Amino acid sequence: MGAIARALANSITTGGVVQASAINNTSVSSVTALPSGADTGDLVLISSQTASSSASIEFTSGLDSTYDSYVFKFINIHPATNSAQFQFNLSTDGGSNYNVTKTTTCFQAYHNEADTDTLLNYDGARDLAQGTGYQNLTSQIGNANDDNVGGTLQIFNPSSTTYVKHFLSKVNESYFDIAVGAYSINRFVAGYANTTSAINAITFKFSSGNIDDGIISLYGVKKS
Numbered sequence: 001m002g003a004i005a006r007a008l009a010n011s012i013t014t015g016g017v018v019q020a021s022a023i024n025n026t027s028v029s030s031v032t033a034l035p036s037g038a039d040t041g042d043l044v045l046i047s048s049q050t051a052s053s054s055a056s057i058e059f060t061s062g063l064d065s066t067y068d069s070y071v072f073k074f075i076n077i078h079p080a081t082n083s084a085q086f087q088f089n090l091s092t093d094g095g096s097n098y099n100v101t102k103t104t105t106c107f108q109a110y111h112n113e114a115d116t117d118t119l120l121n122y123d124g125a126r127d128l129a130q131g132t133g134y135q136n137l138t139s140q141i142g143n144a145n146d147d148n149v150g151g152t153l154q155i156f157n158p159s160s161t162t163y164v165k166h167f168l169s170k171v172n173e174s175y176f177d178i179a180v181g182a183y184s185i186n187r188f189v190a191g192y193a194n195t196t197s198a199i200n201a202i203t204f205k206f207s208s209g210n211i212d213d214g215i216i217s218l219y220g221v222k223k224s
Helices: 003-010
Strands: 043-054 057-059 069-079 086-091 102-112 118-122 149-156 165-177 181-193 201-206 211-221
Touching: 043 057, 043 069, 057 211, 069 086, 069 201, 086 165, 201 211
Parallel strands: none
Antiparallel strands: 043 211, 057 201, 069 149, 069 211, 086 201, 102 118, 102 181, 149 165, 165 181
8 A cells, every 4th residue: 555545544534534634734724705606695794793681682783885785684582581682773973863664564374382372363453554663573572481582583675775675584583471371473574664765773672671581693695
């Protein structure tokens, strides 16, 4: 067996796995940036914030003309107060004011753990018609230790100074009703910010109490 073959054989375990010591600073470990042609996926992480008894989570940078659309991901968003609704609002002045006019639609599908109650309906109580207030993305979320909401909100071309700004949200929440027990609620919210000014900040909070825990991450969607 030649020297090269012996070196290669000594770098492979009996299970056929290349040992870490065989990958040296002339190969993988020396890579500090991906080449221009490498595919990193459609979503580019811009920033991420973790709540800790936070009154709100605000993103006042990162929404600009770099991408045509942006996605926020909600991970284990847990309310400090029982029966609070998770909601958001938008700003055109960098977060000094969150009061952009919005028209929205909401519908939901739900099912309780006891398998005794199901529904698919339009939720007119939570839509807005040229309203400047906060848009609810959920119903009343429980604050038991395991209750939380997860999902996404996508906003399209927020930096446009020509068009209104469309957005879509899909979340799943855990909800508890003392009369009929725990529910899984799948909620869909869509609409548009009725402004031709650029949207450059967004805030998330609960209708009452703090965001006790959870992560919100902002991603840019790569242009096609």
